[in-house]
Amino acid sequence: MQKRTFVAALMATTVAVATPGIAETTWDGPTSGPTAAEGKSIVVVAGDLKNGGILGVTNGVEEAAAKIGWEVRVLDGAGSIQGRTAAIGQALALKADGLIINGFDAVEQQAALEGVVSADIPMVAWHSGPKIGCDAPGGIFANVSTDAMTVSEVAAEWAIEDGGKDIGVVIFTDSTYQIAIDKADRLKETVEAAGGKVLEYVDTPIADTSSRMGPLTTSLLQKYGESWTHSLAINDLYFDFMGPSLAAAGLAPDAGPQAGSAGDGSEAAFQRIRSGGYQAITVAEPLNLQGWQLVDELNRAIQGEACSNYVTSPALVTPEGLAKLGDSNSFDPDIPYRAAYATIWGK
Numbered sequence: 346m347q348k349r350t351f352v353a354a355l356m357a358t359t360v361a362v363a364t365p366g367i368a369e370t371t372w373d374g375p376t377s378g379p380t381a382a383e384g385k386s387i388v389v390v391a392g393d394l395k396n397g398g399i400l401g402v403t404n405g406v407e408e409a410a411a412k413i414g415w416e417v418r419v420l421d422g423a424g425s426i427q428g429r430t431a432a433i434g435q436a437l438a439l440k441a442d443g444l445i446i447n448g449f450d451a452v453e454q455q456a457a458l459e460g461v462v463s464a465d466i467p468m469v470a471w472h473s474g475p476k477i478g479c480d481a482p483g484g485i486f487a488n489v490s491t492d493a494m495t496v497s498e499v500a501a502e503w504a505i506e507d508g509g510k511d512i513g514v515v516i517f518t519d520s521t522y523q524i525a526i527d528k529a530d531r532l533k534e535t536v537e538a539a540g541g542k543v544l545e546y547v548d549t550p551i552a553d554t555s556s557r558m559g560p561l562t563t564s565l566l567q568k569y570g571e572s573w574t575h576s577l578a579i580n581d582l583y584f585d586f587m588g589p590s591l592a593a594a595g596l597a598p599d600a601g602p603q604a605g606s607a608g609d610g611s612e613a614a615f616q617r618i619r620s621g622g623y624q625a626i627t628v629a630e631p632l633n634l635q636g637w638q639l640v641d642e643l644n645r646a647i648q649g650e651a652c653s654n655y656v657t658s659p660a661l662v663t664p665e666g667l668a669k670l671g672d673s674n675s676f677d678p679d680i681p682y683r684a685a686y687a688t689i690w691g692k
Contacts, residue, residue, distance in 0.1 A: 443468070497535065
């Protein structure tokens with residue numbers, strides 16, 4: 346398969362386009378809000394810190410918490426429903442001043458989160474469900490995310506541009522999460538609307554990718570052979586464990602199915618894209634910025650102020666774009682968000 350060059354682009358939710366490598370200097374987030382609430386202690390309940398997106402957001406929260414002057418405790422749900430439930434219970438026992446739900450569906454933990462609401466602990470979230478912004482379901486003050494449908498459309502349009510209308514796509518998702526279903530559905534709709542073919546819609550848990558993706562990849566190769574031209578997934582983690590099976594089948598990175606992720610832009614994904622390691626692109630979120638936004642939204646919630654309703658923009662990350670960005674393995678837009686939030690907080 347002849348691999349095409351696709352120009353890297355920064356895609357705003359308004360579908361404005363700019364080229365990575367050119368400094369983005371305009372801050373389009375909030376410029377006003379409450380100054381820092383003093384002496385607060387917050388808890389981050391992470392869905393699974395092995396997930397690069399969740400880890401990147403957690404790092405951003407810790408950086409922002411240090412600036413605003415809060416203590417932060419991170420509890421790892423370790424990729425299981427039971428682990429996340431236990432972590433929420435531990436957060437309640439710690440009598441946190443605020444809680445950040447990081448990277449799992451609020452519906453899954455509805456009963457546990459009702460306890461948080463009853464305890465009158467303000468909550469914000471990253472990727473807690475399909476509703477972005479203010480007043481998300483489950484008592485969540487703000488659900489921080491890029492526009493997930495835009496992310497899926499960008500990934501699917503890359504596949505069409507890369508392979509033409511004769512592509513055969515396998516889509517990987519996890520029906521544990523409503524947002525993952527919605528993203529995968531949009532991937533499928535976009536590919537098919539452009540005349541491409543979706544060979545299979547694979548539902549496999551994100552938490553089990555390390556054990557499942559190797560055998561799955563081998564099975565799909567046997568089933569579809571050369572008609573499988575592209576893989577699209579709702580998260581980079583699916584591609585962490587696909588490469589060895591493709592290599593074992595004798596497929597070079599530029600010859601086998603070309604992999605593109607509709608989120609989140611993990612460090613491992615950047616390294617694969619940079620080195621030609623069985624992933625061609627990712628549609629990355631500004632994870633560190635989103636960590637800062639979570640702290641700002643939580644500060645607003647703690648003080649009874651309105652949420653900012655800010656929605657960050659994703660970036661299509663390609664080898665060409667990475668070549669312009671030096672050694673960085675994360676999408677951290679060159680906009681003064683740290684200074685903007687510090688000014689709001691009076692720090």
